[in-house]
Amino acid sequence: MMVFVFSIGMLRNYMPKKEIILVLVVAFLIGAIGGAFFLEPIYEELPAMASMVEKNVPGNEETLYLDLSSSTDITELKENLSATEGFISFKETSITIPLWKFNEREMKYFNSVIGNINSHFKDYNVTEDGKIEIAIEENYSSYDALKSFSDWYKLVYGDTLSYAQIHAELVVSSASLDTFEHDLLERGIVASNQSGPVQDTLNNTNSSMIPNTHFILITGAFGVVVALIGIYYESFGVFTRKFKKFMREKRKR
Template sequence: MDIVIALIYIVLFIIMMIFVFSIGMIRNYMPKREIVLVLVVAFLIGAIGGAFFLEPIYEELPQMMSTVEKNVPGNEETMYLDLSSSINMNELNDNLSKTEGFVSLKETAITIPLWKLNDKEVEYFNYVLKNIDSHFKNYNVTKDGKLQIELEDNYSSYDALKSFSDWYKLVYGGSISYAQVHAELVVSSSSIEDFQKILLDYGVVPSKMEGPVQSTINDTNTSMLPSTHFVLITGAVGVVVALLGIYYDSFGVFSRRFRRFMREKRKR
């Protein structure tokens, strides 16, 4: 949210509280039983003002808090990406590496969907995968037909998919139509938005993010009140402001008596 808009919202809420205060002040000209009505109206105005003007600012609090971390030199964020094998990884890497704030892009694993496997097929794939390519660091085969293969450092997903596809075609006579590439993109915290825009051009949204900025956002979200509770609190603020208006004259009398008492005490 723009700072100017946020300030306007805050000013509008303050104006509403001034109006509530004014309602409280004219309570002396109403029957005593009307005090409940004044407090109810004050609560509604506070709740409505909080919902329309303060809650949008409150919801932006995690992003505002993360701005500090974004501007700390040396802070880095890790984006975990799930990419289609149809994406040109060389082109993507080239576009990302040219962007200021780029640290590294590492292809970590591939996931190949097959068909539902029985126990014998799971055992067979677990046995044969280690012999297909020595660069397969680790692998996991599930009964729902997903083969997840971890890659050694500096080994590309293209080469890994080619090795498996060549073996698959030789054994089964078919081809692999789709696979997913898992990668880790490390960037400067101050440049997160730039890289998110580039990834969005490829239809990619990070599945997870880790780093100082994301930790700040997560911690702030955890500590924040639900929207309903926040609105109720702003309603309670309206009630407090109304009470200040109702008893303003009493506060003024007490304040004058207190100042008089202090002056007399000093004279003694």
């Protein structure tokens, strides 16, 4: 397409001067259309191509942060994942228990008692919207943590918990990331967050890219530049020949 634009520019001597503006407009449109339909799809794939390089660097690891339903069989999930090539570790980190919107008195009460329910509760946070987030010690299971809280809750409130969420961290080899993401997706699990060289590369590449509309405008402007080169190509050739002749004559003197 740029060859076509260049060729149009070279026809300047055969068209009225006022038509040059039309040539530049056409060159911009052709450049923009070419950018939108041919170059933009390639441009959009740059983050994926950059992350592919990181996936194939030996030793790179990626961490997937999983939010799982309390009904998930964590033991079976861990065994299945650990049997997959590229598995590094699986760690249950915390649980979230949604209750009801707390008033000030209830907030104070839960904040005062949660730390005494179980010595394996490493830290906790009670929010006004009724969520209790409890971080658990390493190597302590989320099942035991939930059972402990559920037993206390039933004793105090005479009711059972209807739902809770388990948070876990899955560390895998970057080269096997696609395999683990596929296996998790088949179970209806999608990582809520991800960290590691692959994700860093994706984030850095995305942040450095300009919006698609700007990219298309740049390709249009490039078309105008190519057209201008075509328009003044002959003049530039004449100038080059005169300059070379001048230099030869200067050397003879």
